[in-house]
Amino acid sequence: MSRPSYALIDLDALASNYKKLRALHGGKAFAVLKANAYGHGAVMCATRLEPDADAFAVAFLEEALKLREANIQKPILLMEGVFDIKELRKAVKHGFWIVVHQLKQLEMIEQCASEMRGLNVWLKLETGMNRLGLNYTLASEYKERLSAIKSISKISFMTHLACAEDHESDFSIKQVERFVNATSGLDCELSVCNSAGVINAVGRNFDWARIGIAMYGVNPVRESLISLTPVMTLRSEIFTVREVKKGEVVGYGCANKVDRDSRIGIVALGYADGYPRSAMGCKVLVNGQLTKTLGAISMDMLAVDITDLKNVDIGAQVELWGGGTHVSEVAQHASMSPYELLCNVKRVDFLEFPRWRG
Ligand SMILES: *Cc1c(COP(=O)(O)O)cnc(C)c1O
Numbered sequence: 001m002s003r004p005s006y007a008l009i010d011l012d013a014l015a016s017n018y019k020k021l022r023a024l025h026g027g028k029a030f031a032v033l034k035a036n037a038y039g040h041g042a043v044m045c046a047t048r049l050e051p052d053a054d055a056f057a058v059a060f061l062e063e064a065l066k067l068r069e070a071n072i073q074k075p076i077l078l079m080e081g082v083f084d085i086k087e088l089r090k091a092v093k094h095g096f097w098i099v100v101h102q103l104k105q106l107e108m109i110e111q112c113a114s115e116m117r118g119l120n121v122w123l124k125l126e127t128g129m130n131r132l133g134l135n136y137t138l139a140s141e142y143k144e145r146l147s148a149i150k151s152i153s154k155i156s157f158m159t160h161l162a163c164a165e166d167h168e169s170d171f172s173i174k175q176v177e178r179f180v181n182a183t184s185g186l187d188c189e190l191s192v193c194n195s196a197g198v199i200n201a202v203g204r205n206f207d208w209a210r211i212g213i214a215m216y217g218v219n220p221v222r223e224s225l226i227s228l229t230p231v232m233t234l235r236s237e238i239f240t241v242r243e244v245k246k247g248e249v250v251g252y253g254c255a256n257k258v259d260r261d262s263r264i265g266i267v268a269l270g271y272a273d274g275y276p277r278s279a280m281g282c283k284v285l286v287n288g289q290l291t292k293t294l295g296a297i298s299m300d301m302l303a304v305d306i307t308d309l310k311n312v313d314i315g316a317q318v319e320l321w322g323g324g325t326h327v328s329e330v331a332q333h334a335s336m337s338p339y340e341l342l343c344n345v346k347r348v349d350f351l352e353f354p355r356w357r358g
Helices: 011-025 034-039 042-049 061-069 085-093 103-111 136-147 171-183 195-199 327-333 338-343
Strands: 006-009 028-032 055-058 076-078 097-100 119-126 152-158 208-211 232-244 262-267 283-286 289-294 302-305 317-321 349-352
Touching: 011 028, 011 042, 011 195, 011 208, 028 042, 034 042, 034 061, 034 338, 042 055, 042 061, 055 061, 061 076, 061 085, 085 103, 097 103, 103 136, 119 136, 119 171, 136 152, 136 171, 152 171, 152 208, 195 208, 317 327, 327 338
Parallel strands: 006 349, 028 055, 028 208, 055 076, 076 097, 097 119, 119 152
Antiparallel strands: 006 232, 232 262, 232 317, 262 302, 283 289, 283 317, 289 302
16 A cells, blocks of 8 residues: 555546637647646646647747657747757757747747758747846847847747736737737738637637646636636545644644543655645545544645544545635646646656546
8 A cells, every 4th residue: 555645647538628719719839838737647647638739838948858868759848048059969860849938049040040941940039028038129120130040930920918817908909019020921820819818709710829827727817708728627535533632733833722521543655745834724525525624734644624524534535626625726826826826736656547436
């Protein structure tokens, strides 16, 4: 018997969320698999998505290499581009698509132009977020400069939205306007929208979307109607049970006193596995019944209140998040972002969901 702590990954939900979002946007879509597929397991997710996805996107070279080593054949975009010439050579060798977001990267390509073939480049334009990108007003000059390099087979343009999840803000409109003006007449494929951009319909009709968080079943836009299925269920078990008298403490911290005689279950999952310390008192499901965590979250375990629950003992199933307790609710309770919670999951077994269903 090993420690019964799992991230159950519903790959059918992943694929169906991807297809739904791709159709909503229109055109093609990168399935974004950076940070180990937002904590879901990049190889497993890529393998399931490969028949449907137009291309994948990751942050940097190592992440792409892991996918290629696992025999993923579809194009993979490096969204931070390459960091040095060694990386550029490797990226070319494996056929990765690369973002060029600063002059240094453009110069690297010029420098080894003679040794490369078939390079697919995405010029990233800075339109307001002030993170990555070349000045949008110079888009045509950069394109011209890259067009002069024979080893480049394709040039496309992208930009990234700073507050696409915000209905009220007209900032996205401004960014889209700058991007559209800067690239008009250049006859290149364009990419603007992340998940929130797709759902909020800022600039549909671009050639490519880049879909991350929503593909994993988390809707970044509040009060939107699209229904997405959560992909990850974080599950563990109660492995010991105890009775605690009113006024006694539970876990670290002498302030964590129970206010009634309680029955508590100790669960084999803690903050080192990615359940946040700040989720004290957050809702959880135990054998399908709603209750709360109790006291401080420890590194390897946490306590849940089972005083009022029926048929709960050692071996009871605990859902920390999933279909019943949405990761967005846990994130809100913990004052964290669902992106952060999902990326933090580690030290548990990653299993395909259907094996465990029913
Ligand atoms: C991570 C990332 C995305 C995906 O964003 P989501 O909000 O998860 O959909 C898209 N584009 C870029 C450049 C990114 O870094």
